[in-house]
Amino acid sequence: MRISNEDMLRETDLPFDKAPPYRIKAVEYSIPTTREKRKEIMQEYGYSGRLLPAKYVFINMVTDSGTGALSDRQWSAMMEGDESYFNCRSYEIFEETCQAFTKMPYIIPSHQGRSAEAPIYEIFVKPGDKVPSNTHFTTTSTWAFQRGAEPVDLICPDYLDEENYSWFKGNMNLEKFEDYFIEYAEKIPLVELVVPNNLNGGQAVSMENIKNVRAIIDKYNKIDTQLYLDIARISENAWIIKSHEPGYKDKSCLGIVNEMLSYADGCHMSAKKGGLVNMGGFIALRNKIFWQRMHPKVIRTDGFITYGGLAGRDLESLAVGLIEGVNDYYLQDRQRQVDYFANACQKRGIHILEPASCFAVYINAGKCLPHLDHTQGPATCLSAQAYIEGGFASTAMDSLQRGRIDANNPQDSSKRIKAPYELIRCAIPRRTYYEPHYDWAAECLFRAIEWGDKLPAFKPIVDDRPPLELSEIGLHTFFDDYEPVSPLP
Numbered sequence: 253m254r255i256s257n258e259d260m261l262r263e264t265d266l267p268f269d270k271a272p273p274y275r276i277k278a279v280e281y282s283i284p285t286t287r288e289k290r291k292e293i294m295q296e297y298g299y300s301g302r303l304l305p306a307k308y309v310f311i312n313m314v315t316d317s318g319t320g321a322l323s324d325r326q327w328s329a330m331m332e333g334d335e336s337y338f339n340c341r342s343y344e345i346f347e348e349t350c351q352a353f354t355k356m357p358y359i360i361p362s363h364q365g366r367s368a369e370a371p372i373y374e375i376f377v378k379p380g381d382k383v384p385s386n387t388h389f390t391t392t393s394t395w396a397f398q399r400g401a402e403p404v405d406l407i408c409p410d411y412l413d414e415e416n417y418s419w420f421k422g423n424m425n426l427e428k429f430e431d432y433f434i435e436y437a438e439k440i441p442l443v444e445l446v447v448p449n450n451l452n453g454g455q456a457v458s459m460e461n462i463k464n465v466r467a468i469i470d471k472y473n474k475i476d477t478q479l480y481l482d483i484a485r486i487s488e489n490a491w492i493i494k495s496h497e498p499g500y501k502d503k504s505c506l507g508i509v510n511e512m513l514s515y516a517d518g519c520h521m522s523a524k525k526g527g528l529v530n531m532g533g534f535i536a537l538r539n540k541i542f543w544q545r546m547h548p549k550v551i552r553t554d555g556f557i558t559y560g561g562l563a564g565r566d567l568e569s570l571a572v573g574l575i576e577g578v579n580d581y582y583l584q585d586r587q588r589q590v591d592y593f594a595n596a597c598q599k600r601g602i603h604i605l606e607p608a609s610c611f612a613v614y615i616n617a618g619k620c621l622p623h624l625d626h627t628q629g630p631a632t633c634l635s636a637q638a639y640i641e642g643g644f645a646s647t648a649m650d651s652l653q654r655g656r657i658d659a660n661n662p663q664d665s666s667k668r669i670k671a672p673y674e675l676i677r678c679a680i681p682r683r684t685y686y687e688p689h690y691d692w693a694a695e696c697l698f699r700a701i702e703w704g705d706k707l708p709a710f711k712p713i714v715d716d717r718p719p720l721e722l723s724e725i726g727l728h729t730f731f732d733d734y735e736p737v738s739p740l741p
């Protein structure tokens with residue numbers, strides 16, 4: 253018999269604020285390397301965490317997407333996966349769990365976040381529309397472009413203020429949102445709130461902000477505008493609300509997630525993040541007609557509406573992982589791990605974006621390497637050098653990696669959208685690393701920074717790839733490549 257969800261939340265005096273509430277059953281190896289070898293690898297594979305063969309990465313913080321460890325409960329549930337094509341038994345437990353998590357009646361499984369976004373954009377968004385957000389994830393902005401609409405990011409001023417250390421810098425800019433909504437109400441079929449705000453330093457969104465976005469929509473709504481939450485890491489955002497927003501200290505994280513979603517018409521989740529699965533996602537919504545309108549879109553690309561591109565065992569794994577991922581003891585420990593790594597960096601004088609988020613630590617590479625300006629890829633450089641120092645991989649998110657303003661002249665790196673900060677995202681895989689790993693990762697960054705102005709600028713590489721269409725422009729970061737102007741030390 254598996255330990256039940258209720259058992260996992262029993263009252264305790266065990267030190268879950270200091271040690272994980274689980275122990276380890278399977279471990280994973282990578283191929284050991286030397287500094288010499290890592291330098292070779294970096295050069296061969298284009299100086300980017302995204303291009304490195306994972307087998308040569310010692311500590312991998314390129315992404316937290318699908319990279320966590322499964323539990324014994326998930327593995328045992330997977331053996332019970334029902335692989336019938338139509339209406340498999342595994343769908344029932346999946347549906348029930350998603351309903352309990354979202355308190356929404358209508359569920360559609362999907363194989364990951366972006367395939368859940370597809371039918372939503374297809375039924376709600378048309379050419380000429382506008383889709384405001386606190387900052388779209390890459391794929392939702394691309395879906396908006398794909399539909400001939402405009403994704404609009406309304407970043408809150410707290411995030412843009414480097415000295416502001418408040419807890420909810422991922423919020424929608426309410427003032428701008430209200431003005432924008434009043435002006436374009438007839439052209440806004442959909443509003444997206446990303447919780448937490450992945451592309452803006454992973455910063456959390458407050459309950460109050462969600463409530464106020466809802467209130468503004470209700471007040472000025474002209475065309476039944478839908479509020480959807482992009483909830484890849486909603487459970488981790490709930491932990492920040494529980495810890496820092498007045499009135500939530502004694503609530504369970506599941507209760508907080510339920511309340512966050514109570515203000516939305518629907519949501520879509522990449523469960524590869526907070527859902528603790530390697531692959532999977534879902535849509536949940538309140539309106540039956542919209543749900544039915546989504547069905548043919550799902551069948552066209554992903555398969556029948558009770559599996560949405562997932563195997564029966566994936567549905568089982570997700571049903572278990574979603575609830576493990578919102579367990580308060582687990583979330584307390586997860587935040588402790590993120591904070592531990594943030595501290596390990598700060599102890600070494602490495603500039604991080606504060607506060608550390610609930611799933612990643614963002615290194616302020618612009619401040620760490622002040623001799624490189626935003627056209628010279630300070631984060632691209634620091635991330636590459638940190639790998640050479642000690643096999644630590646991360647994701648550069650600096651201006652160099654952003655959209656080209658001039659599509660015809662991709663080599664001109666001054667013609668790029670300037671990012672608010674030149675960041676490296678160190679995304680922390682779930683249930684995966686120990687404290688010494690975090691210390692070593694910080695050490696790699698520290699040793700890289702110590703090279704100071706010996707670290708070279710980066711520039712885009714001329715390649716013969718066909719230029720991206722405007723509708724795909726949000727994806728350019730996966731296709732542009734860079735190289736240093738002189739060798740890395």
Ligand SMILES: *Cc1c(COP(=O)(O)O)cnc(C)c1O
Nearest residue numbers: 364365366389450482484522524
């Ligand atoms: C990862 C992510 C997505 C897309 O999910 P995939 O599973 O990668 O397709 C959407 N929104 C947010 C906020 C994400 O982090």
